[in-house]
Amino acid sequence: MPDLSRLLREKNIIFVTLALCLVFYLISPRFLSLDNMSAISRQIVPIGLIALGQFFVVVSGNIDLSMGMGSVLFAIVLGVFFGMTGGVALGIVAVIACSLALGFFNGVLVTKLRLPAFIVTLSMLFCAQGLSGLIIPRGQQIFLMGDFFRFIGAEKFMGLYWSFLFLVALFVLAWVVYNHTRWGAAVIAVGNSEENARLAGVNVDRVKIGVFMFSALCSGFAGIMLSSRMGFVQPGLDGNGLLLDGIAAIIIGGTLILGGRGTIGGAFWGLLFIGVINNALNLLNVEDVWHQVFKGAVILAALGANWVLWQSRQVEAH
Amino acid sequence: MTRRLEMAGIGKTFFATRALDNVDFTCTAGEVHALVGLNGAGKSTLMKILGGVYQKDEGEIRMDGQAVEIAAPADAARHGIAMIHQELSLINELNVAANIFLGSEIRHAGTPFLNKGEMARQVRAQLDRFGLKLDPNKPVRELNSGEKQIVEIIRALMSDAWLIVMDEPTSALSEEDKEMLFEFIRRMKAEGIAIIYISHHMPEIFGIAEQVTVMRDGVIVLSERIPDTTEDKVIKSMTGAELDQFVKPHKQITGKVVLSVDELSSPGNYEGVTLDVHEGEIVVLTGLRGCGAPELAKAIFGLDAGYNGQVRYLDRVLKPGRGPAVAVREGMGLVTENRDKNGILPPLSVRDNIALPFLEKSVKGGLIDGARVDGIVAKAIRDTSTKTSSPEQEIRFLSGGNKQKICFSRWLDEDLKLLILLEPTRGIDVHAKADIYRIIEDLAERGVAILILSYEIDEVLMLGDRVLTLFEGRKVQEYAYPHFDKDRMLADMAGAGHTT
Numbered sequence: 001m002p003d004l005s006r007l008l009r010e011k012n013i014i015f016v017t018l019a020l021c022l023v024f025y026l027i028s029p030r031f032l033s034l035d036n037m038s039a040i041s042r043q044i045v046p047i048g049l050i051a052l053g054q055f056f057v058v059v060s061g062n063i064d065l066s067m068g069m070g071s072v073l074f075a076i077v078l079g080v081f082f083g084m085t086g087g088v089a090l091g092i093v094a095v096i097a098c099s100l101a102l103g104f105f106n107g108v109l110v111t112k113l114r115l116p117a118f119i120v121t122l123s124m125l126f127c128a129q130g131l132s133g134l135i136i137p138r139g140q141q142i143f144l145m146g147d148f149f150r151f152i153g154a155e156k157f158m159g160l161y162w163s164f165l166f167l168v169a170l171f172v173l174a175w176v177v178y179n180h181t182r183w184g185a186a187v188i189a190v191g192n193s194e195e196n197a198r199l200a201g202v203n204v205d206r207v208k209i210g211v212f213m214f215s216a217l218c219s220g221f222a223g224i225m226l227s228s229r230m231g232f233v234q235p236g237l238d239g240n241g242l243l244l245d246g247i248a249a250i251i252i253g254g255t256l257i258l259g260g261r262g263t264i265g266g267a268f269w270g271l272l273f274i275g276v277i278n279n280a281l282n283l284l285n286v287e288d289v290w291h292q293v294f295k296g297a298v299i300l301a302a303l304g305a306n307w308v309l310w311q312s313r314q315v316e317a318h
Numbered sequence: 319m320t321r322r323l324e325m326a327g328i329g330k331t332f333f334a335t336r337a338l339d340n341v342d343f344t345c346t347a348g349e350v351h352a353l354v355g356l357n358g359a360g361k362s363t364l365m366k367i368l369g370g371v372y373q374k375d376e377g378e379i380r381m382d383g384q385a386v387e388i389a390a391p392a393d394a395a396r397h398g399i400a401m402i403h404q405e406l407s408l409i410n411e412l413n414v415a416a417n418i419f420l421g422s423e424i425r426h427a428g429t430p431f432l433n434k435g436e437m438a439r440q441v442r443a444q445l446d447r448f449g450l451k452l453d454p455n456k457p458v459r460e461l462n463s464g465e466k467q468i469v470e471i472i473r474a475l476m477s478d479a480w481l482i483v484m485d486e487p488t489s490a491l492s493e494e495d496k497e498m499l500f501e502f503i504r505r506m507k508a509e510g511i512a513i514i515y516i517s518h519h520m521p522e523i524f525g526i527a528e529q530v531t532v533m534r535d536g537v538i539v540l541s542e543r544i545p546d547t548t549e550d551k552v553i554k555s556m557t558g559a560e561l562d563q564f565v566k567p568h569k570q571i572t573g574k575v576v577l578s579v580d581e582l583s584s585p586g587n588y589e590g591v592t593l594d595v596h597e598g599e600i601v602v603l604t605g606l607r608g609c610g611a612p613e614l615a616k617a618i619f620g621l622d623a624g625y626n627g628q629v630r631y632l633d634r635v636l637k638p639g640r641g642p643a644v645a646v647r648e649g650m651g652l653v654t655e656n657r658d659k660n661g662i663l664p665p666l667s668v669r670d671n672i673a674l675p676f677l678e679k680s681v682k683g684g685l686i687d688g689a690r691v692d693g694i695v696a697k698a699i700r701d702t703s704t705k706t707s708s709p710e711q712e713i714r715f716l717s718g719g720n721k722q723k724i725c726f727s728r729w730l731d732e733d734l735k736l737l738i739l740l741e742p743t744r745g746i747d748v749h750a751k752a753d754i755y756r757i758i759e760d761l762a763e764r765g766v767a768i769l770i771l772s773y774e775i776d777e778v779l780m781l782g783d784r785v786l787t788l789f790e791g792r793k794v795q796e797y798a799y800p801h802f803d804k805d806r807m808l809a810d811m812a813g814a815g816h817t818t
Contacts, residue, residue, distance in 0.1 A: 176431070180431045180432050180434070181430050181431060181432060182423045182425070182430070182432065185412060185416050185420060185423065185432070186420075188409065188411050188412055189409045189412060189420055191411075192409045192410055192411050192412075193407075193409060195407070196407040196408065196409055197409065197420070199407050200407070200409075200417075200420040200421040201420070201421030201422065202420065202421050260409075260410070260411050261411045
């Protein structure tokens with residue numbers, strides 16, 4: 001069956017994820033319970049938002065390291081507005097405005113001053129971290145309570161969390177934009193060759209500023225989702241862990257880290273892969289210190305296999 | 319109405335150099351006009367003026383009798399002129415149709431969504447018009463170089479180009495793709511497209527063109543209809559009637575064989591090449607771009623394992639693909655054609671760049687002997703007369719000529735036995751060239767065997783003790799000094815007598 005073998009090679013992340021599920025199920029049957037599946041679907045929402053924003057940035061040939069700590073900062077902005085007004089509407093408007101502003105700033109520095117995205121966004125990572133601690137001193141937190149946070153954090157529609165449905169809707173929207181609009185083609189073109197894209201009439205700077213604004217907006221959404229699920233905000237949240245999980249998800253999903261290539265579907269499967277590992281290692285009571293080591297080992301094994309397969313395909317092509 | 323481009327009395331001066339002088343050039347719809355000349359003859363300057371990259375100093379460009387101004391590439395595009403360069407400007411990860419419509423996509427009316435079906439349909443219609451078989455939905459990365467070129471041309475045609483300038487279009491193509499491209503060109507002619515075809519390949523020119531124009535030193539020396547001229551005449555006018563009286567100090571090659579290559583073949587690159595290089599001898603490989611010589615040289619240096627045949631070096635058979643580290647230890651050196659990519663390490667200093675291959679030999683007690691390295695570096699800078707403010711200067715700030723001298727100085731070590739040079743003076747000014755020729759002669763004097771690849775005929779004649787001409791990966795002829803025949807060599811390189 002040539003089709004199956006082709007599917008196995010090209011979409012192998014699907015099979016790797018399913019195989020992992022089977023392994024975890026054999027170790028602990030509770031893993032595949034409806035409750036646990038549902039828990040996974042909620043846990044992956046913030047990572048998924050980071051992954052989605054990062055996807056466009058990486059395909060365009062850049063990187064946004066400020067997304068993780070950015071989402072912590074935006075969560076705190078939401079918390080502060082909630083504390084002051086007791087409502088969420090103003091807070092959400094503030095988060096959207098702040099995140100778009102941060103993304104615009106990142107994009108302008110990268111395009112107009114021609115600074116490397118790595119440096120610009122790394123600086124923003126530290127700024128966001130510092131500002132978070134400035135707004136709420138370490139050790140303190142703001143509790144978020146009320147209908148909105150319960151709705152986002154805990155309510156379901158037809159057995160699925162609203163937050164997960166929101167994530168899926170955003171992925172579908174992103175898929176349409178990526179595959180069926182000029183902007184999607186422009187992002188791929190810029191990631192392949194800025195020079196050639198410019199020659200073809202693509203406004204390269206505008207595309208790049210656009211991807212940074214989108215990624216920052218996604219980290220704003222991630223901040224809202226994260227804080228709603230937990231019910232509080234504090235500056236000590238692990239924003240960088242979130243960032244790395246998001247990057248891992250898209251890379252595992254076949255996005256080329258050098259830019260120019262990637263699929264939204266692949267990114268989604270990569271996200272499920274990360275979600276399954278995170279969840280299973282918790283469920284199996286893997287000691288916290290070993291948790292990261294196992295995660296690293298599993299990712300290395302999966303990506304290593306992918307890389308070897310990719311190379312063998314390259315050889316075949318020649 | 320037959321469309322017509324006329325360039326009349328075009329002149330261009332760069333600083334003190336007269337690049338073009340009173341050049342008349344015309345091109346008519348439905349015809350292929352071949353433009354030939356050696357490097358520096360003025361072809362690309364003329365085409366850059368037509369493309370709006372350079373501005374002419376004198377003369378007039380007329381389109382269908384009307385004078386037009388081409389001040390920028392956008393003006394050229396507006397007048398229907400398209401340049402197809404050797405470095406193609408496609409996006410590998412997008413498919414054929416998306417590349418063709420990039421920047422001017424068709425959308426479903428009133429929505430932001432792409433009308434992929436319509437774009438594919440329009441591309442297919444164009445492809446059908448020219449009898450080309452290509453799937454508009456295929457990603458460009460899966461196309462070969464010939465197909466990519468076709469996509470680029472189709473893109474130009476779909477933005478209403480009627481005059482296509484092709485710069486050595488077949489240099490990277492397989493035989494099959496060449497045939498496809500020629501068929502495409504014939505169809506374009508039939509559809510009333512005009513083509514300016516820059517090439518050195520005589521069989522191609524005589525097979526496809528209606529008119530041939532030869533440039534030399536910035537002027538047009540020959541412009542004739544193809545049936546009225548001959549390959550011989552074209553080649554003679556490229557090189558000039560006055561045959562250069564070339565003098566080189568006669569050298570008796572008595573040393574033993576350092577490098578011996580026997581029937582080396584790599585499919586698609588080179589085929590059955592045999593050559594020897596003796597101690598103190600300079601052997602030059604020459605041909606057109608795409609003749610396979612760089613690949614051959616790299617295989618000898620151990621960078622490529624995929625060949626058949628044998629490479630003997632100092633009476634030992636070398637293992638294919640043994641890598642540069644082993645080659646260097648055995649006393650082989652390589653200076654690549656692409657200094658900035660493969661030659662230098664741009665962020666490092668002049669000192670570090672020179673010292674790199676010597677580090678292993680400069681270790682004392684596990685540490686690098688800094689004083690010894692300094693000595694080597696100072697000597698290298700002196701020997702090559704490299705102009706640098708200090709050895710600590712970052713190499714990327716040096717001129718092309720000085721960078722090249724440093725690439726050389728790395729190998730001026732007493733252990734060197736064989737030096738391979740790929741296009742040693744590419745992109746280098748006249749003075750640096752003279753320095754580099756002197757370095758090469760000195761090395762040969764010292765007994766180093768030298769294998770050079772050069773595309774510049776004058777350089778080939780000046781440096782070589784022996785010259786091998788290559789055409790499409792095969793050795794055509796071997797010439798030993800003083801029996802050099804410039805015209806014969808050029809004819810060999812251009813594949814005269816071959817049929818395409």
